[in-house]
Amino acid sequence: MRCTPEEALWMYETMLVIRKYEETMVKVYMEGKLPPHIQKGLAFDIGSGPVPGEMHLAAGQEPVAVGVCVHLRDDDTVVGTHRPHHFAIAKKVPLQAMTAEIFGKATGLSRGKGGHMHLFDPAHKFSCSGIEGASMPPACGAALAGKKLGRDSVAVAVLGEGAANQGTFHESLNLAGVWQLPVVFVVEDNGWAISVKKETATAVTSNAARGAAYGIPGVDVAENDPLAVYEAAGEAIERARTGGGPTIIEVKTHRLLGHFQGDGEVYRPKEEVSGLRELDAIPAMAARLRGESIADDDLLSEIDERAERTVAAAYEFARTSPLPEPAEALEHVFV
């Protein structure tokens, strides 16, 4: 399976949007968190600024999101993780409403009730969770529903290699295997679960290999390359769509930043962090587009500027939006 020039360009532009989005968030997140606004002795105050709470950014992991989502339709489901932005963007969750949600604004996807780890966009069939291992069962459910309703939609569960040790991983693989669900499990192996290295937490080297225990094809994507992900995901999604059942794909990817913003990463070797930028898939993709004459410098800078504007507009919208009224907190426990 080879991607078309249009698909390649979409993947590149979406990766750029994601990266610019995350890089902007790095700065915005720190606003108002540093002294002297806050109590003495603090490095920063996580609860202050326009974006409070925890912030897990996905910079470096863009290839996984675009290589998978390029194959998805609006009626396909994606269930993401605590690190959700890249998949949300690639699944076409409206960026302005998503950003407003992360700012806790009334114009957000959930009028501020969800937040960065809890983005819900039923229109684009995207959701996520702050609980590790929680993405897989709902994806199985979406796949089951699609099958029962006679649709040819598929569901994708995203998870980290750390979450692949959670009980839900094994239960979901078994359910998907025994019921032949149209679901694809995408494991983002960035090597780390916060400070815990994959090798010290996972008894086998490959989570894709674990598929064998449940009769499910497992595919390893060894490098953080959008086109390699494109191929593996394309086959898996096609198989799921045409009644061929589930697949587990593990992609070796890279977390360019700390686990969360403010993470000093005392546990991670400095060389690893500095080396990661050289493995960045975005400039590599630009070079490839140029090399294959899919894009020239003019087109690349046009794409760059458009991505810049898209991201800027999202942050502008979020900043200028109103906060919800406190009384709204009591609404929607039930519908």
Added chain:
Amino acid sequence: MAASNGQRTLTMAQAISEAMASEMERDESVFVMGEDIGSYGGIFGATAGLLDRFGPERVIDTPISEAGFIGTALGAAAEGMRPIAELMFVDFFGVAMDQIYNHLAKNTYMSNGNVRLPVVIPTAIGGGYSDGAQHSQCLYATFAHVPGLKVVVPSNAYDAKGLMIEAIRDDNPVLYLFHKGIMGLAWMSYFEGATTQVPEESYTVPFGQARVVRPGSDVTIVTLSQMVHKAQLAAEDLAGRGVSAEILDLRTLVPLDRDAVLTSVAKTRRLLIADEDYLSFGLSGEIAAIVAEHLDTLHMEAPVRRLAVPDVPIPYSRPLEQAVIPQVTDIVAAVEELVGSRVTA
């Protein structure tokens, strides 16, 4: 942190890790496990320094497998070990709940007391910094509701150390819930009152003994954890308005110091329960019921009042979150209302 003249001040996080270290020193059967408790030192610093001191055999980073490692703690405890199994946020208990409430809480009873399960589960509670509905809960009443689990909720570093040592030595499972907003973390605004003088030597704070944090005569505020500090600020404000509030820090929910509640309420004849957990079916209802059951001897001046999260998940957005978590001003307003209201004969 000053020198060892007994004037040393520790944050709650430091006090907790010091307590663990001293028990690990004393007792070979104590070990610690959990996510990011090794080189990271625990996301909330409760295990800082332990890996360097005791090595990876006794300070074990676990995979993200809470049902697995909590059940493992149980199994090891049944064999005579004394595991401390940290859960990063209390909100994550769901994935391990069966091991906790069907096994850890019941095996001792079902074995007619023949199985001892000295497991301590430290975990972080509380919101106030916009971490959203899955990372901001207190949930201590959920555990207190299930027979067979002791539930400890310290409010300051002195108590935190003594209660942790007590918890490790206890032959029963203990849930040890620390509020993030009083741990003294470098990345979170916190109530400095929780950072206290802590003796270097080992000591215990017995379970089931509430503490009068501030004596008063007009109203009793029964509370715990971070809310103790909010209550103190409220009490100061109220003192300026001529209202004398007594603050009772429960310190443990199981066992619960019912006598302390009754003694204080008998004196003040007014009761406010200030809680950061959900309102219904929880701590505040329990304390109110204790008072209701003693209305034959207690002569209340006013109906009991409760402040808690109004049965909604904790919202992310700041104004929403601030609205549902009881604040200092809410405590002041509730007390003023109490002082103004009357029980009709």
